[in-house]
Amino acid sequence: xxxxxxxxxxxxxxxxxxxxxxxxxxxxxxxxxxxxxxxxxxxxxxxxxxxxxxxxxxxxxxxxxxxxxxxxxxxxxxxxxxxxxxxxxxxxxxxxxxxxxxxxxxxxxxxxxxxxxxxxxxxxxxxxxxxxxxxxxxxxxxxxxxxxxxxxxxxxxxxxxxxxxxxxxxxxxxxxxxxxxxxxxxxxxxxxxxxxxxxxxxxxxxxxxxxxxxxxxxxxxxxxxxxxxxxxxxxxxxxxxxxxxxxxxxxxxxxxxxxxxxxxxxxxxxxxxxxxxxxxxxxxxxxxxxxxxxxxxxxxxxxxxxxxxxx
Numbered sequence: 001x002x003x004x005x006x007x008x009x010x011x012x013x014x015x016x017x018x019x020x021x022x023x024x025x026x027x028x029x030x031x032x033x034x035x036x037x038x039x040x041x042x043x044x045x046x047x048x049x050x051x052x053x054x055x056x057x058x059x060x061x062x063x064x065x066x067x068x069x070x071x072x073x074x075x076x077x078x079x080x081x082x083x084x085x086x087x088x089x090x091x092x093x094x095x096x097x098x099x100x101x102x103x104x105x106x107x108x109x110x111x112x113x114x115x116x117x118x119x120x121x122x123x124x125x126x127x128x129x130x131x132x133x134x135x136x137x138x139x140x141x142x143x144x145x146x147x148x149x150x151x152x153x154x155x156x157x158x159x160x161x162x163x164x165x166x167x168x169x170x171x172x173x174x175x176x177x178x179x180x181x182x183x184x185x186x187x188x189x190x191x192x193x194x195x196x197x198x199x200x201x202x203x204x205x206x207x208x209x210x211x212x213x214x215x216x217x218x219x220x221x222x223x224x225x226x227x228x229x230x231x232x233x234x235x236x237x238x239x240x241x242x243x244x245x246x247x248x249x250x251x252x253x254x255x256x257x258x259x260x261x262x263x264x265x266x267x268x269x270x271x272x273x274x275x276x277x278x279x280x281x282x283x284x285x286x287x288x289x290x291x292x293x294x295x296x297x298x299x300x301x302x303x304x305x306x307x308x309x310x311x
Contacts, residue, residue, distance in 0.1 A: 008247045009295055011240040012256035018237040020263020022229055024271060029225035032216050035087045036200040038226070041217065043079060043192035045230030050186050061186045063179075070175045074184060075191035078168030079234075083192075085160035092154025099261070101158040103136030106294075108166035109254040116170050121251055124297040129251065132258040132290025139261065139283035165257075169250040176246035185239045192234075255294040258287050 029038050053059045090098045106129045114120050121129065175184055204210040216222045244253040262284045268274035 004247065008244045008252075011244050012253065012291075012295075013259070015237050015240045015244070016256055016259035017263050018232050018240075019257070020260040021267050022233040023264045024267055025225040025228045025233075029222055029229070032219065032222055034200070034203070035091075036196060036203055037213065037216075038229070039079075039083055039087075039192070040197035040200040041226045042229040042234055043189055043196055045226060046189040046234035047186075047193040049231055049235055050182075050189055054186070059182050059186075060180075061183050063183065063187075066178055068187065070171055071179060071184060071187045072191070074168060074171045074175055075188045077164045077171060078238075079188060079192040080195050082161050082164040082168065083196075085157045085164055089154050089158030089161055092151045093158060097155065098158055099140045100137055101155075101162055103133050103140075103258060103261070105162050105165045105257055106251060106254040107133060108162050109169045110251045112166050112170050113249065113251055116174070117250075119249075121249070122297055125251070125294055128290045128293025128297055129255050130290070131293065132255055132287045135283040135286030135290060136258055136261055138286060139265075139280055142277075142279035142283070166254070169245060169254050172242050172245045173250045176242070181239055181242035181246055184242045185235065188238060189234060252294050255291050259291055262287055 026038070033041070050059065050061075054061050086098075086102075089101070110121055110126065110129060120126075172184055200213070201210065204213050217226065241253065244256070265274075265276070265280050265284065269276045
């Protein structure tokens with residue numbers, strides 16, 4: 001087995017699983033926590049976990065002598081701008097519009113690759129990307145109750161999330177020239193932790209409820225959700241994303257995100273007793289074939305960087 005070929009594929013599937021299952025934990029936590037609280041707790045735990053691993057010597061983070069400007073851009077786009085825009089957009093629009101907009105992320109990454117890397121995917125790879133996007137749209141449309149554009153601020157916020165995700169893919173790819181995947185992840189988690197916790201604290205200060213901010217963490221259900229989102233859906237998933245971006249095209253990496261829809265559907269079926277409709281099966285096949293085609297037809301034109309993040 002060609003290690004360079006299959007490791008990014010395995011990482012992409014794992015990322016899709018972690019992100020796809022995160023929706024269940026997010027819904028549970030948001031029944032009690034405000035969005036900024038959840039984001040603050042999630043990334044604080046992620047940052048502290050990476051710092052502990054660094055202290056005990058299991059990972060290496062060495063930023064000395066390196067220009068971290070590109071890393072700061074990565075972290076500002078993802079997680080900060082992305083999650084702010086996504087949270088606002090989901091709150092102000094319909095689930096159908098949010099699902100469709102998020103499905104466009106691979107297309108935006110393809111468009112951004114052209115000016116940033118002077119590179120475009122092959123016709124076959126582009127067709128595979130569009131097939132995965134079409135699978136997302138098919139599932140959303142067939143569910144019915146499609147509502148588009150009834151809140152323009154929400155639509156703009158979702159567009160901001162899509163562009164932020166695209167820019168994250170581009171700048172993480174560029175940063176992989178100088179930084180290891182774990183160094184990129186480390187900075188992302190700390191920037192997210194600091195900014196989201198500042199915002200959550202200011203919100204509590206304004207409401208006079210700062211002493212109650214951490215009380216919900218005493219509930220086992222909330223604590224489990226924060227641990228899953230902070231460790232598996234943040235540290236592990238974003239490390240794997242940054243690893244993929246150091247090895248393959250940004251557009252190939254972004255397409256795996258559409259698999260999260262498949263995982264989310266299957267998670268609902270197996271863990272929440274939801275039904276699995278025929279149109280979800282058709283859309284799932286389209287998405288899986290699109291992701292497979294993107295990996296199969298994708299030809300990496302950029303250098304492969306073999307940073308090793310673990311000692």
